[in-house]
Amino acid sequence: MAxxxxxxxxxxxxxxxxxxxxxxxxxxxxxxxxxxxxxTRGAExxxxxxxxxxxxxxxxxxxxxxxGIVQEKELVIPSPGVSADSPVLSKARELKIPVWSExxxxxxxxxxxxxxxxxxxGKTTTTSLVDHILRQAGFSTALAGNIGTPLIxxxxxxxxxxxxxxxxxxxxxxxxxSFRPNISLLLNLTPDHLDRHKxxxxxxxxxxxIFENQTEDDIAILxxxxxxxxxxxxxxxxxxxxxxxxxxxxxxxxxxxxxxFRRDNKEEEILNCEEIPLPGDHNLENVLAATITxxxxxxxxxxxxxxxxxxxxxxxxxxxxxxxxxxxxxxDSKATNVDATLKALQAFPGRIIVILGxxxxxxxxxxxxxxxxxxxxxxxxxxxAEDKIAKQIEGNVAINRSGTLENAVAFAAQTSxxxxxxxxxxxxxxxxxxxNYEHRGRAFKELVRQLQHNDExxxxxxxxxxxxxxxxxxxxxxx
Numbered sequence: 144m145a146x147x148x149x150x151x152x153x154x155x156x157x158x159x160x161x162x163x164x165x166x167x168x169x170x171x172x173x174x175x176x177x178x179x180x181x182x183t184r185g186a187e188x189x190x191x192x193x194x195x196x197x198x199x200x201x202x203x204x205x206x207x208x209x210x211g212i213v214q215e216k217e218l219v220i221p222s223p224g225v226s227a228d229s230p231v232l233s234k235a236r237e238l239k240i241p242v243w244s245e246x247x248x249x250x251x252x253x254x255x256x257x258x259x260x261x262x263x264x265g266k267t268t269t270t271s272l273v274d275h276i277l278r279q280a281g282f283s284t285a286l287a288g289n290i291g292t293p294l295i296x297x298x299x300x301x302x303x304x305x306x307x308x309x310x311x312x313x314x315x316x317x318x319x320x321s322f323r324p325n326i327s328l329l330l331n332l333t334p335d336h337l338d339r340h341k342x343x344x345x346x347x348x349x350x351x352x353i354f355e356n357q358t359e360d361d362i363a364i365l366x367x368x369x370x371x372x373x374x375x376x377x378x379x380x381x382x383x384x385x386x387x388x389x390x391x392x393x394x395x396x397x398x399x400x401x402x403x404f405r406r407d408n409k410e411e412e413i414l415n416c417e418e419i420p421l422p423g424d425h426n427l428e429n430v431l432a433a434t435i436t437x438x439x440x441x442x443x444x445x446x447x448x449x450x451x452x453x454x455x456x457x458x459x460x461x462x463x464x465x466x467x468x469x470x471x472x473x474x475d476s477k478a479t480n481v482d483a484t485l486k487a488l489q490a491f492p493g494r495i496i497v498i499l500g501x502x503x504x505x506x507x508x509x510x511x512x513x514x515x516x517x518x519x520x521x522x523x524x525x526x527x528a529e530d531k532i533a534k535q536i537e538g539n540v541a542i543n544r545s546g547t548l549e550n551a552v553a554f555a556a557q558t559s560x561x562x563x564x565x566x567x568x569x570x571x572x573x574x575x576x577x578x579n580y581e582h583r584g585r586a587f588k589e590l591v592r593q594l595q596h597n598d599e600x601x602x603x604x605x606x607x608x609x610x611x612x613x614x615x616x617x618x619x620x621x622x
Contacts, residue, residue: 148251151175156213157201158231159222160184165192166293167220167245172199179216181208210234217241220248223289223314244318246288246311249295251321255305258436259288261316261353262330262366264483265429266290268421269330270310271457272433272450273440279450280442282306289315306440313349323356327380328364328436330429332371333482334507351375364435366428367391383439385431387424395431402431404438411438414448421456423490459584461490464591467598469561472591476584478568481506487568488518495519495564498551499536500526501571501583508535508570515540521558523551527575547576548583552590565591 153176157168160182168180181204186193189205196203204212213219213235219242221232227242235242250257260270267290274286285297288309297307309324316322332350334343354363354377361379366372367386376382383394383406390396395404395413402413419430430451437447456462457477464472475487479501488495488511495518499508508531515522516539523545524532533542545551548567555565567587577583 148248152177154215154217155179156181156216156219156235157222158182158208158219159225160189160192160196161222161224162291163245163293163295164220164222165196166296167222167248168196168201169199170295170298171220171248172201178202179204179212181205181212183207213238213240218243220245221318223312227314227317241320242318243320244315246294246309246315247319247322249293249298250319250323252298253294253307254298254301254303255307256326256440257324258306258308258326258328258440259311259324259353260309260328260330260436261311261313261350262328263333263480264478264486265330265425265432266310266312267477268426268457268460269328269429269433269436270308272429272454273436274308275454276433276437276442276447276450277306277308277440279453280437280446282441284308288312311353313346316352317349319352319355321356322352323358323361324353325360326362326364326436326439327353327357328432329353329366329372329375330432331366331369331482332375333480347371347375351377354380362439364394364432364439366432367394368428383435385428385435387427387431395435397427397431402434404434404444406438411444413444414451418448418452420452420454422461423486425486425490426461459580461487462584462588464588465595467556467591467595470556470559470563470565472565473567474584474587475566475568476573476580476587478570479572479580480504481508481510481570484511484568484570485514487566488514491518491564491566493518494562495566496521496523496555496559498523498525498545498548498555498565498567498587499532499570500524500528501569501573501577502526502575503528503531504572506570508532511536511570512539520563521555523554525551525569525576526571528571532570548586549590552587552594556594 150171155171155176155178157164157180168178172178179202185206210231219235232242270290274284277284283305285307287294287297289312290310294309357380363377363380364383367384368388384391385395400416404411459476462474464474478484478487497519499522519540521541523543525545573580573583
């Protein structure tokens with residue numbers, strides 16, 4: 144890892160006080176930095192974090208900030224939600240003040256090995272699976288990054304023998320300087336976050352920074368089946384590939400329905416693909432990628448196979464919720480872009496009622512047309528993107544403008560029949576009606592469970608009424 148940065152008495156500015164910003168401010172203050180933290184929200188909106196920050200000596204400027212707040216600062220660390228080209232960060236650069244993402248700062252203090260995982264889709268499932276495999280194989284690991292726990296919050300538990308497995312977003316990677324994972328993994332590249340990055344080229348460039356500082360001693364893993372990923376394969380690190388469709392010289396692939404790992408002309412059979420508990424071709428790709436990563440990190444083939452078989456999946460990723468009279472409900476709230484929704488639709492054989500919508504990220508929903516025609520019987524539209532989605536998919540599937548998630552679930556319950564799939568796979572961000580995709584996914588699950596509870600209550604009531612009727616009949620006929 145990079146040499147530790149001296150923080151004592153250093154003037155730092157942390158912009159944005161969500162989970163990552165709070166962890167960063169507390170980390171720096173604990174190491175003697177003079178920390179100013181700012182957020183556009185007021186103290187009453189910060190969910191009780193203000194007293195904790197003030198107790199740590201963090202100076203707060205809340206309810207908005209100006210370009211002048213960067214004056215006399217030696218380092219600026221924005222939260223991932225702060226755009227890299229925002230006026231306040233542009234001002235910092237004009238003043239020659241370094242602007243780093245939190246993962247850059249964390250890297251300079253982290254011990255042990257670092258595995259960095261990025262891509263448009265599948266990051267959370269793959270990151271969780273790699274961590275699961277390594278833990279099952281006896282490694283000391285930490286799961287961090289865009290998956291929930293900020294990387295900087297895991298520094299204290301890292302040791303020379305530990306492995307940190309980090310999910311990395313384009314927002315985090317675009318502001319690195321020396322950040323360098325020992326093993327980097329790029330799962331795929333499809334248009335996403337274009338409302339922030341503006342072009343697919345800029346988005347791809349941000350993702351590609353994961354390879355930027357790697358050396359010949361490091362490893363890069365990429366998807367051979369993904370053209371955009373192939374185009375940015377790095378030259379310095381050792382490159383391994385994964386593929387569902389082709390054999391590879393170094394990496395993982397499928398042969399005779401078996402998952403194979405190959406290195407230095409030697410093949411290892413890991414497990415039969417039918418033993419993989421996660422549905423869909425996209426999850427087969429995730430498992431292939433995780434297999435290479437874990438194998439190169441030191442897990443043995445048998446350990447990898449056993450861990451894959453026992454992996455239960457991740458919340459909000461094709462998560463089974465309930466079966467109500469033969470209608471199965473699935474939560475894929477993490478499908479926040481068009482490609483993720485396509486993969487979710489393709490994971491099922493058909494008769495899908497799909498819930499689409501939320502906050503548009505400049506998505507092209509016309510790409511859903513063919514798959515909706517083939518797989519879906521109804522699209523329930525919610526959120527601020529409702530009109531755009533309706534215009535781009537109309538004529539390819541029946542549409543109901545539900546407006547809210549509650550209305551959509553209720554309509555799905557009324558119109559579905561046994562054998563149908565009700566799938567939340569929105570193809571949009573959640574911020575118009577929810578705090579984040581987790582909040583949206585949990586709201587969906589609660590609505591479905593309420594349906595299930597109501598159904599069970601009605602069934603108990605019907606049984607009780609039937610029993611009472613039989614008792615009355617017995618008394619009557621017994622006279």
